[in-house]
Amino acid sequence: MKKMMTLIICAVVALSITACASSGTAAKTPITETTAITEATAITETTAITEITAIPKSTTPANTNPDTMIANPFVDCQTMETAAEVAGFEFRSPEQVEGISEKKIQAVDQEMIQVIYSADENQILIRKAPGTRNISGDYNNYQKEETITVAEMQVTLKGNDGVISLATWSANDYSYSIYVSAGMAQDSIVSLVQAIH
Template identity: 40%
Template sequence: MKKLAPILLSLTLAGSLSLPALAASTTANPPTASSAPASGYTLQVNGTETGLEGCMMVPLRALAENLGFTVTWNGSSIRVDSDRVHTDVTPGVDRYVITTSLDGMVGMSAPFSLGCPPCVSNGTTYVPLALFDALLGSEDAITGDSGTISIQTTPSSQIPNPFVSCTTLAEADEQAGFSLTLPADCHISSLSVVPHTMIQANRADGLTIRKAVGSEDISGDYHPYSQSETVSVSGKSITLKGECQLVMVALWTADDYTYAIQSETGLSRDAMLALAAEVA
């Protein structure tokens, strides 16, 4: 059986998005708010379920800018930013993370997939429509019925901030349910916790140290850096990522936890490894 190709739609935006009809021999059931998400279709042939699902793809820049987002290229990825939340989209990669853009707020979603990777056709980048559900911070932002997709926005649309501020490392350890060991003289400016999930320590110079339950990449930095290597230090297998001989991210796992050090300005290889060796 042939694979279902993504549906590439050129949209005319005027408050609602009109969808073209499919061929008469194939019925696409438009999703409703109470059934399927507005980004996809279940497919029938002559009234019989096929078990196939279609992913609705929309032009990224045209829709994002109509919703008040800015769209900029960052090397091989595309940044979509509302000044409240942002995501980096990479053509061909079905992996997305939504991160807060607000100063003083650090929150991010877990990495997720949407069934179709972004793709480029005739110079236009297309993404799954469901990405805008996540960017708008509501599963009800996009609904569809009777051949029309409707998008409702609110000025405060953003992912909730999951972090709780702490004044001491002991308080952070108690909130998280596990402990974080920081390097000596680390000069932490703020501490926050996702209860029972993550501890985050911030330095005033833009350095962030995180420890969390599990093995996911928790750095919050998913830029495709040109330099990457894995180094063994103090029994840890540490992955370093960066550019121009500066390390921006260090990642590793140990026991049932994952760790990340992320620097906004970059550190030397030796400086990053020295920090990582003391974090536990």
């Protein structure tokens, strides 16, 4: 009888220990798994948001991504007549400038015509576009800047060391600009302004 009671007590104790152990494991497992999943999700989402925010602002300039680069809008034209058809207006410029007859004519659809005269390291860029804005594309600072009157037009001249590198003006609802990479004497650039329309 004593042996039987001892066996029953042992069995009850064993079952209690097993139940407690099972209960403890069951209680701990969901908490650990839930915690792990929640933390992993939070870290991933935070990291993803931080990386997405940081890329455009700091590490990836907009112009380095081929998908976001702006295509060259200029169309090469064989004649000024073709350029006029593309741009939607006429433009007259000299056959040669400062003895330079090598030139390239380009136009932007309904926006601009430009003529580039090139010789050695000197480049002369003449532009015309509708409106009254600065269309030169040259935003450098120059030692000299003055506005003079040429054929009733107010022409702004900019340059360094006694030569003019940039002339800009507006007339008859169009903007004009002349950029000379090597610089030009003021009298010469005034004559060029008078020859352009």
